[in-house]
Amino acid sequence: MADFEKKKKHDHDWSNKGEKRRRHGRNFDDGAEPRKEFLAVDNLVVEYTSGGAVVKAVNGVSFTLEKGETLGLVGETGAGKTTIAKSILRILPDPPAKVRGGHIWFNGRDILKAPEGKMLAIRGDKIAMIFQDPMTALNPTMTVGKQIQENIQLHSDCTRKEAEERMNEMLEMVGIPRVRAVEYPHQFSGGMKQRVVIAMALACNPEIILADEPTTALDVTIQAQVLDMMKDLREKLGTAMVLITHDLGVVAEMCDKVAVIYAGEIIESGSLEQIFHRPSHPYTNGLFGAIPSIDSEDESKRLSAIPGLPPDPTNLPVGCKFAPRCEFATDACRACIPENVEMEPGHFVRCNRFAAGAGKEAE
Numbered sequence: 018m019a020d021f022e023k024k025k026k027h028d029h030d031w032s033n034k035g036e037k038r039r040r041h042g043r044n045f046d047d048g049a050e051p052r053k054e055f056l057a058v059d060n061l062v063v064e065y066t067s068g069g070a071v072v073k074a075v076n077g078v079s080f081t082l083e084k085g086e087t088l089g090l091v092g093e094t095g096a097g098k099t100t101i102a103k104s105i106l107r108i109l110p111d112p113p114a115k116v117r118g119g120h121i122w123f124n125g126r127d128i129l130k131a132p133e134g135k136m137l138a139i140r141g142d143k144i145a146m147i148f149q150d151p152m153t154a155l156n157p158t159m160t161v162g163k164q165i166q167e168n169i170q171l172h173s174d175c176t177r178k179e180a181e182e183r184m185n186e187m188l189e190m191v192g193i194p195r196v197r198a199v200e201y202p203h204q205f206s207g208g209m210k211q212r213v214v215i216a217m218a219l220a221c222n223p224e225i226i227l228a229d230e231p232t233t234a235l236d237v238t239i240q241a242q243v244l245d246m247m248k249d250l251r252e253k254l255g256t257a258m259v260l261i262t263h264d265l266g267v268v269a270e271m272c273d274k275v276a277v278i279y280a281g282e283i284i285e286s287g288s289l290e291q292i293f294h295r296p297s298h299p300y301t302n303g304l305f306g307a308i309p310s311i312d313s314e315d316e317s318k319r320l321s322a323i324p325g326l327p328p329d330p331t332n333l334p335v336g337c338k339f340a341p342r343c344e345f346a347t348d349a350c351r352a353c354i355p356e357n358v359e360m361e362p363g364h365f366v367r368c369n370r371f372a373a374g375a376g377k378e379a380e
Contacts, residue, residue: 162198208239
């Protein structure tokens with residue numbers, strides 16, 4: 018392990034030395050004031066073009082992440098969670114996707130302005146992603162061992178034998194015997210394929226893991242095993258994580274901070290305790306209201322569903338995006354963009370009910 022880290026560090030140093038040579042005169046910081054946080058997403062705006070229509074997928078999202086922290090991104094399907102993660106790695110398909118604004122600061126540098134050569138050194142090495150569907154994330158024509166080994170050799174100055182040994186270590190770390198390294202993805206169950214994807218993501222000891230619903234397709238027993246394994250590995254390696262999920266139970270078990278996303282905006286954010294014990298936004302309360310409770314004394318009480326559907330991202334409401342579904346909505350909500358109000362230190366909610374004024378006029 019020590020030899021691998023030493024060789025990896027040497028490779029990273031070489032990458033830094035060649036950085037200016039690969040920039041071709043581009044301004045890495047683009048004149049913006051660098052952020053001191055480990056990872057800072059600042060006013061990110063992403064759009065897709067489809068059939069002549071503009072899909073506003075991410076609309077001014079901002080959040081920070083420090084080393085060793087886990088941030089949970091929670092929201093309905095189509096809220097923009099995966100687009101945010103892919104923007105951080107800069108793997109959005111272009112076209113149809115375009116980053117229209119914002120900055121993503123990583124270790125004091127705006128990676129949205131980094132040359133592609135620098136991003137190749139970051140992806141898989143400094144920032145890695147666990148994709149939602151392991152079957153589509155793995156190459157069906159290569160053995161799982163070769164796929165993990167390829168990632169290691171790409172980001173480290175090591176021999177093929179050393180990379181192979183590291184690959185075997187990673188498989189065993191996620192509970193897969195090394196003898197199965199010669200098998201292909203179709204020979205593994207869904208849970209085992211997810212373990213392979215996690216091993217691949219962790220192979221180069223990344224500083225940040227972007228986990229896109231890593232347990233959605235797994236049964237409850239395997240889901241618990243994978244979550245326990247991810248927690249153990251996070252504690253051993255001190256890795257920061259952005260966890261994308263629909264499951265508030267997973268958030269409660271894994272996360273330090275939570276950001277609730279609706280229609281491409283963060284409508285409430287704070288610590289795990291703040292969001293779970295003092296939720297403020299009507300949408301956040303609606304999510305918790307839809308969770309069954311085994312402690313409820315009234316067994317006949319029905320779950321409360323949020324009425325309606327998320328808005329069409331090609332035709333978003335003028336004011337508050339949640340107003341058409343909100344029981345508290347007023348004319349001001351439908352006409353004004355809500356302010357981001359700090360309810361208590363670190364706890365923010367975007368809702369006119371808590372704003373001093375009625376919000377600012379929508380453009």
